[in-house]
Amino acid sequence: MAERPGLFTRWNQARRADGLALRRALPDRLLPLLVAAMTVLAALALAGATGAQILSARWSNGAASMLTIQVPDPDTPTTTAGTTTHLTRSDAVLAALADSPGASRVHRLDKAELGALLAPWLGQDHDFALTLPAIIELHMAAGTQTDATALARRLAAIAPGTLVERNAEWGERLGRLADSLHSCALLAVAIVAGIAVVLIAATTRAGLAARRLPIELIHAMGATDGYIAGRFARRTALLAFIGGLAGSGLALPILVLLSRVAAPFAAATPAPTPASSADWTMLAHTLLATLPTPLVATLLALAPAAALIGWLTTQATVRAWLRNLP
Known part of the structure; x- marks a missing residue:
């Protein structure tokens, strides 16, 4: 019974079977680096949005519902x-x-x-x-x-x-400030996503220009727009997913540091500093636990979101480019 080829062997076979030579059309290094940078920026903006939302809820439900009484x-x-x-x-x-x-x-x-x-x-x-x-x-x-x-x-x-100080007015002001910060952070995320779309579209068009002759040839031989767009879109989605994973990994320590700094404002206890190298595993779990759950879920969703943006953008770009072929 013949032994099944390993993963590395199948990957090499897939590379050789790539008739469009997409590795030269869509470089393995440039696109993941760009997506990783965009992912870090998106993670920081989403962290700001999440933090502003948490602070808004805490200020509105905490300070606004409390009165301070001073008794001389x-x-x-x-x-x-x-x-x-x-x-x-x-x-x-x-x-x-x-x-x-x-x-x-x-x-x-x-x-x-x-x-x-x-x-x-x-x-x-x-x-x-x-x-x-x-x-x-x-x-x-x-x-x-x-x-x-x-x-x-x-x-x-x-x-x-005896003096009675009503905190609701300050709570409302702080809540409006947090809501404005939340809106600004979401706007920053939208801008980062728009920049990512432009970069992926430009990279895809450069790849189409680099492989114009083979694409025109297989298109004239009957290859459908969906087939060609799918080949480009799958590779772009893979590269964007790799870049999204790298960007999420780079953003994680920054978000943990920001979470420790913001812990007093969010009524959270910062993670202790490890006394020895044996405590680093426990520290990693503790630091992840200090991150807000919505932020952890968002961080995990960045790589799939980058892949989805890359796939949709490439599909639209390639199909629009193919419609202009003679």
Whole structure:
């Protein structure tokens, strides 16, 4: 029984059977390099779009649904009708906020959290000489509308001087900013895709010009437009797929680095730095886990998308070129 030829042997046979000599018409090096560069640019633009969308959702659902309450002299006992009670001003405000309609969570920042907020201005090693006001976060349930003015009047009656800061306005502004960044990133992706189409079309036309005589010959002998366009399109799709894989691989470490930088804004924990070379495998899984799922799916789809763009562009280019033949 004869042994079946191996993959390398079949590949060499396919190369020799290429009557149109597409290897010379569509060079193996130039087109994948161009597609790889376009893939890296598309990956970065899509990363910006995905990040802007995540930040928009977080700002809209987080900051917009939270109110910040400042209670000065938080440890001073409250007075009701001239009588001092056992509750401090901060405890009285916390009790009133817990009974607020639509409140999902009431949290008072502790000393460590206040220190982290003030660290950019006062440094890590600080000792507060003044009594800081109590900072309370009031998180509202989704879809709940809160009258900040009425709440401020009610809390001021319990603890005079209490301030209520509504974050919804800032959340809306940040959301609009993130939406505009998302639109700009999608526009950048569209521009990159358009440039890729132009480059593939130009490369295909150069290949058609290089093999004009053989193409005219087989076309005159009865080869259909679909057959010739299919031969070019399959090779272009393969080269574009290889370039897309290379570009995705090049973009991955850049996206992981950007994800680590943006982790504080997305409420994510950056991956730890490995202590030894044995930790690199675990680190790779951790870094991939830090990437948003939509971004990972998009990164995996770039190579097939590049192949599809290459196939469609080549089909259209070759068919249009063949229609102009005498």
